[in-house]
Amino acid sequence: MEIAKVIVDVPAKSTDRTFDYLIPAEMRRWIEVGSRVGVPFGHRTVQGFVTSLHERQEPGRFKLKPIQELLDLVPPLPPDLVELAGWMRERYACGEIMALQAMIPTALKGKAERYISVSDTESQAAQDGLLLADTGMEDDSEREIVLFVQSRTQVPLGQLSRRFPEQAEMIKSLLRRGVLQESQYIKDKLQKKTLKAVDLAVSVEEAEAALAAFPAKAQRQREVLAWLLELSPMLPVAMKEVLSGLQVSAATVKSLEDKGLVTIDDVEVFRDPYRGRDFKPTAPLPLTHEQQHVYERVVGQLDERTHGVFLLHGVTGSGKTEIYLQTIQRCIEQDRQAIVLVPEISLTPQMVERFKGRFGDQVAVMHSRLSAGERYDEWRKIREGRVKVAIGARSGVFAPFKSIGLIIIDEEHETSYKQEETPKYHARDVAVKRADQHGAVVILGSATPSLESYHAARSQSNDEFAPLLLEMHHRALGNKLPEVHIVDMRNELRGNNRSMFSRDLHQGIAARLEKGEQIVLLLNRRGYSTFVMCRSCGYVSTCPNCDISLTYHQRSNNMRCHYCGYSEGVPETCPECGSEHIRYFGTGTQRVEEELAKLFPGIRVIRMDVDTTTEKGSHEKLLKQFRDKKADVLLGTQMVAKGLDFPDVTLVGVITADSALNLPDFRAAEKTFQLLTQVAGRAGRHQLPGEVFVQSYTPDHYSVIHASRHDYLSFVREELKHRRVLHYPPYCRLILVTFTHEQLPLLVRLAENYTANLEGKARQRGWFGSLDKFTGDVMDVLGPVASPMPKIKNRYRFQCMIKWRGNIDVIGLAREVADDMADAVQNQKLLISLDVDPQMLM
Numbered sequence: 001m002e003i004a005k006v007i008v009d010v011p012a013k014s015t016d017r018t019f020d021y022l023i024p025a026e027m028r029r030w031i032e033v034g035s036r037v038g039v040p041f042g043h044r045t046v047q048g049f050v051t052s053l054h055e056r057q058e059p060g061r062f063k064l065k066p067i068q069e070l071l072d073l074v075p076p077l078p079p080d081l082v083e084l085a086g087w088m089r090e091r092y093a094c095g096e097i098m099a100l101q102a103m104i105p106t107a108l109k110g111k112a113e114r115y116i117s118v119s120d121t122e123s124q125a126a127q128d129g130l131l132l133a134d135t136g137m138e139d140d141s142e143r144e145i146v147l148f149v150q151s152r153t154q155v156p157l158g159q160l161s162r163r164f165p166e167q168a169e170m171i172k173s174l175l176r177r178g179v180l181q182e183s184q185y186i187k188d189k190l191q192k193k194t195l196k197a198v199d200l201a202v203s204v205e206e207a208e209a210a211l212a213a214f215p216a217k218a219q220r221q222r223e224v225l226a227w228l229l230e231l232s233p234m235l236p237v238a239m240k241e242v243l244s245g246l247q248v249s250a251a252t253v254k255s256l257e258d259k260g261l262v263t264i265d266d267v268e269v270f271r272d273p274y275r276g277r278d279f280k281p282t283a284p285l286p287l288t289h290e291q292q293h294v295y296e297r298v299v300g301q302l303d304e305r306t307h308g309v310f311l312l313h314g315v316t317g318s319g320k321t322e323i324y325l326q327t328i329q330r331c332i333e334q335d336r337q338a339i340v341l342v343p344e345i346s347l348t349p350q351m352v353e354r355f356k357g358r359f360g361d362q363v364a365v366m367h368s369r370l371s372a373g374e375r376y377d378e379w380r381k382i383r384e385g386r387v388k389v390a391i392g393a394r395s396g397v398f399a400p401f402k403s404i405g406l407i408i409i410d411e412e413h414e415t416s417y418k419q420e421e422t423p424k425y426h427a428r429d430v431a432v433k434r435a436d437q438h439g440a441v442v443i444l445g446s447a448t449p450s451l452e453s454y455h456a457a458r459s460q461s462n463d464e465f466a467p468l469l470l471e472m473h474h475r476a477l478g479n480k481l482p483e484v485h486i487v488d489m490r491n492e493l494r495g496n497n498r499s500m501f502s503r504d505l506h507q508g509i510a511a512r513l514e515k516g517e518q519i520v521l522l523l524n525r526r527g528y529s530t531f532v533m534c535r536s537c538g539y540v541s542t543c544p545n546c547d548i549s550l551t552y553h554q555r556s557n558n559m560r561c562h563y564c565g566y567s568e569g570v571p572e573t574c575p576e577c578g579s580e581h582i583r584y585f586g587t588g589t590q591r592v593e594e595e596l597a598k599l600f601p602g603i604r605v606i607r608m609d610v611d612t613t614t615e616k617g618s619h620e621k622l623l624k625q626f627r628d629k630k631a632d633v634l635l636g637t638q639m640v641a642k643g644l645d646f647p648d649v650t651l652v653g654v655i656t657a658d659s660a661l662n663l664p665d666f667r668a669a670e671k672t673f674q675l676l677t678q679v680a681g682r683a684g685r686h687q688l689p690g691e692v693f694v695q696s697y698t699p700d701h702y703s704v705i706h707a708s709r710h711d712y713l714s715f716v717r718e719e720l721k722h723r724r725v726l727h728y729p730p731y732c733r734l735i736l737v738t739f740t741h742e743q744l745p746l747l748v749r750l751a752e753n754y755t756a757n758l759e760g761k762a763r764q765r766g767w768f769g770s771l772d773k774f775t776g777d778v779m780d781v782l783g784p785v786a787s788p789m790p791k792i793k794n795r796y797r798f799q800c801m802i803k804w805r806g807n808i809d810v811i812g813l814a815r816e817v818a819d820d821m822a823d824a825v826q827n828q829k830l831l832i833s834l835d836v837d838p839q840m841l842m
Contacts, residue, residue: 001053004031004067006039007097009047013822016095018051022064031067034075034082036108038068038186045112045184047071049100051082071186076104076383078400080437087433093735093815093834094423102423103398107376112184116171117154118146119181141167146179154183193373194266196239198253201263204232210261220252225261236267271377273370279356284326290472291319297470298327298441302334302405307436311412311457311467312445315710316681319476320445324408325358327443332362332388336405336440341427343414344368344393349620350627350645352391359389366392366399369619394419394427397434404438407431412444412453413674415667418839426837428453442467447681448674448712451719455730475685482652482683482690484708488699500595505653505693513600513632517688518648521635522679523589523655532559532570536579541571545794553611554590564793592635592655608636641679647686652679657696657704665841666728669703673715676707727771727803729837735802735814736838738787740795740831750821750830751784751798758802758817767808777806788842795831801841811836 005018021039023031031037035050045068077100085099092099101109145164149155161168174180200207207229214222223246231237242253256262287295294312301308314320328338342351344367355363364378364387381387383400390399394417397407409417409428417427428444435442444453444467457469475481487502497503512519532541532552541550543561550559552570560567574582589609596603606622613619619639626634627646634640634649654676661672676694684690696704706715724731737754741747759781762768769778783800790797804810811834818825818832825832 001028001031002056003054003064004035004037004050005052005054006037006048006067007051007100008039008041009097009101010041011095011097013095013819016089016097019048020064022066023053024066027067027070030070030073032075033079034077036071036076036104038071038112038184040065040068045186047110047112047186049077049082049097050075051086069185071110072108074383076108076400078402080434081398081400083437084398084430084434088423088425088430091429091811092423092425092836093811093818094425098423099425102395102419102425103400105376105379106372110186113187114157115154115183115185116149116157116160116175116180117183118150119178139170142170142174142179145171145174149180157182193271193377196264197236197267198228198239198242199236199263199265200228200232201257201260204229207261210259218255220246220248221256224248224253224256228262236265239264271371271374273365273374273378274352274356277356279353279360281360282354282357284329284358285319285322287322287326288319288474288476290314290474291323291476294323294470294472295326297468298323298443299330301441302327302330305334305405305439307439307441309432309435309442309467310444310470311449311453312443312470312472313449313454313712314445314447314472315475315481316447316678317475317477317479317481317685318447318472320410320472321354322476324410324443324445325354327406327441328359328389328408331405332359334405336403337387337399337401338389338406338408339396339399339401339404339431340389340391340408340410341396341417341431342391342393342410343416349623355389355391362388364390364399366390366396368393369617397427397431404435404440406441406443407435408443408445410445411678412446413448413450415671415839418837420840422833424833424835424838426839429837448677451670451716451723452730454716455720477686479684479686480689481710482680482692484680484692484694484710486699486704486708487693487695489695489697499599500592500655501599501653502693502695505695506599508651508653508691508693509596509600509633512651513603515650516648517650518626518629518631518646519633519651519653520640520644520649520679520682521592521633521653521655522641522675523592523635523637532582534574534577534579534582536581537574537577539574539576539582541568545792548789551588554594589635589637596633596635603633604631605633605635606631608634608639610637613639638675641675641682644682645685646682648688649682650684650688650690652683652690652692654679654692654694657694658698658701661698661701661703666723666726667839669701669719669722672701673703673707673719676704677710677712680707680710732771732803732805733810733836734838735810736799736835736841737802737814737818738797738799738833738835739784740792740797740833741829742795744796746828747796747798747830748784750824750828751800753824754817754821754832755781755784755800757820758814761813761817765808765813767804767810767813771803771805777804777808779804779808779810 002023004021004023006021007018008015031050033050033052037048037050038045039048081103085096085103088094088099089096145167148163149160160171164171175182207225211222211225211229224242227246228235239253242248243250253262253264257264298310312320312323324340331338340355352365364381366375366378382390390396390401392399409431412428419425432442453467456466485504487504489502492502509519532550533539541559542548543550543564543566545561545564545566548561550561552559558567558569571582573580589607593605593607596605606626608622625631629648657676658672661668680692683692694704694708698704702718703715723729739747739751739754759768762779767777767779769780771778771780780803781800782803784798787797787799802810802814814834818834
């Protein structure tokens with residue numbers, strides 16, 4: 001193959017296509033689809049990915065530039081992921097390079113570095129014995145610069161400028177005159193980890209003979225050689241182990257190298273985030289009747305090696321994880337690989353322990369709490385076939401396995417599976433498409449499936465990707481679901497209880513403390529208080545960049561914006577009216593912790609929120625303390641609502657059940673029901689019975705009532721009635737188009753232009769109309785209007801919503817209109833973002 005089609009790493013409308021490059025003869029055996037290359041693009045070198053190979057250039061085409069460098073001997077992306085990126089481009093209206101970049105670890109997102117070397121002419125002159133003075137360099141400083149570069153072959157430009165900080169103009173002059181030359185190479189952000197290792201340089205027999213002949217004065221060298229002979233089956237061994245194990249110096253080992261008996265080389269080692277951890281091996285558990293039915297259906301599909309999608313609806317504690325483990329085992333027995341996705345906040349040490357305990361070193365784990373180097377090495381284990389199972393959050397769906405048999409998405413309803421930055425993909429849909437490429441099986445597991453997934457399964461949709469519904473209605477251990485009590489906080493106020501704890505919850509906590517049992521408390525907020533307000537004039541401290549209230553944090557005694565990071569001190573008096581009656585309002589995790597300490601002296605509380613879990617390993621440390629019963633209460637935000645299994649937790653309290661109900665989001669009721677159901681499932685999972693108190697100011701809301709009854713089907717029926725009337729998913733699809741600009745009048749004008757152009761093109765194609773009045777294929781446009789968050793980071797935000805149903809290419813139309821406005825948008829510095837099937841409308 002002589003020609004490579006390359007997608008270049010230049011995210012712009014005009015470059016969202018392939019460019020042809022000539023493959024140099026020496027690279028033709030190495031370059032494949034998925035290879036990462038450095039190519040000349042304009043006056044610079046950029047990274048790119050090879051998407052296809054061709055034998056020869058089409059006749060009449062201009063002369064092609066050659067590929068400059070091959071960045072990896074083994075392509076980082078297999079061909080199926082390159083194909084998948086093309087599908088994502090169409091499905092999510094994103095640039096193909098953005099999709100490709102989402103598939104590789106941060107360490108491989110390299111950029112071009114500039115290097116300086118002596119020109120070929122100057123190098124030849126030096127070889128011919130000519131003096132630098134003969135080439136027109138009379139200045140000693142110029143001669144020093146050239147000699148410095150020549151002694152190192154080539155020097156990074158940054159290093160050269162630091163070495164000669166006062167000679168910038170002189171270096172430029174040498175470049176212009178051709179004495180020095182500049183080249184660019186792509187360099188990755190991270191390198192492989194290596195360490196010094198010692199190995200025998202001769203056969204065991206020769207080493208034994210040398211050992212016998214060693215003089216008495218070389219006793220230390222003799223000890224080292226004897227030790228290496230004992231370890232010979234396990235060589236090479238790290239140099240630091242030799243030095244510490246035998247208490248010898250590096251010079252002793254170097255003497256053996258000088259004698260030709262050992263070698264000291266840099267060897268690559270994998271960074272292992274779980275090095276030194278022992279995972280207790282576990283055996284498969286006997287399955288209940290319900291579990292066995294589910295297992296047989298999934299394994300039957302696996303054995304056929306054909307694509308299939310299953311929606312596993314199982315109550316909390318029904319044993320979904322054991323189904324995952326046993327189906328993965330069958331997948332491995334077929335010599336295929338499995339991907340397990342869990343929400344980031346559910347990727348707890350407890351979850352990792354269960355998979356590592358069953359499959360040991362066959363498991364790679366990728367999540368954001370690992371260092372960049374650890375994530376890179378876990379990814380390489382997958383690419384090199386060293387493991388069979390990959391566990392990760394959203395981006396784990398791109399694990400570069402070559403023969404996938406099973407993809408599991410646990411808690412499939414979680415909105416965190418939808419990426420909010422470009423490319424705005426949903427891991428669930430990408431997983432189904434990727435499984436289709438491999439003839440693999442997908443399991444979507446949840447106690448509270450998303451309405452879109454459940455409706456597709458129950459309606460027996462003709463869509464080839466629609467899931468088959470499998471259900472488990474009982475807990476695996478036979479114990480009952482916990483009893484849930486709804487507490488009307490309005491009655492608490494009428495009864496003069498102004499505490500954040502109702503009387504029932506207060507008594508429940510006291511009873512558990514007396515019995516030595518444990519408690520989980522959920523508050524869907526972080527920080528100390530929600531906002532700071534003046535009681536005299538109603539002033540609320542807001543972020544000057546984002547137009548939202550600042551959150552008070554007690555530990556740092558400041559107010560922070562959770563969108564842009566802006567912070568300021570707490571005012572002693574109101575900036576508007578000067579009143580001293582400025583107070584903290586709302587409830588945060590810090591404040592709940594403080595209140596617990598007042599009401600229950602000596603209570604031991606572990607607080608888990610974004611503020612307490614920023615350090616690496618903090619999740620594991622806090623959960624281990626709770627598991628070891630070093631705390632009575634686990635208090636936290638959403639991260640305590642799922643994925644946790646502690647036998648002594650018998651009480652769950654939800655401080656504010658309805659905090660999300662009034663958000664401007666059509667999924668608010670669904671998210672509230674899911675969160676309450678999930679956190680209630682943390683109680684009574686083993687022998688001890690569980691109890692749940694849900695505190696609410698809207699106790700008669702159907703999402704709260706049905707969650708208290710563990711009644712998913714009744715909630716679905718009621719919620720779907722609202723969705724059908726209002727034409728929301730699953731009865732239609734959505735695209736959220738967001739416009740942002742620093743100037744509000746210009747933003748409004750351009751947003752209106754986009755909407756008008758979109759509506760006009762839709763009318764021409766016969767697509768436009770009200771979903772209320774038309775049946776069949778139809779689309780409608782709502783807006784533009786100001787976004788619920790009208791200003792973030794000093795940019796105003798407007799949005800419009802596109803609704804459609806049927807088999808019409810609305811995604812392509814929305815992208816076409818955005819592309820038509822590209823020049824105006826670029827000139828005016830307007831940003832247009834398309835979010836297909838959005839999960840957040842804020």
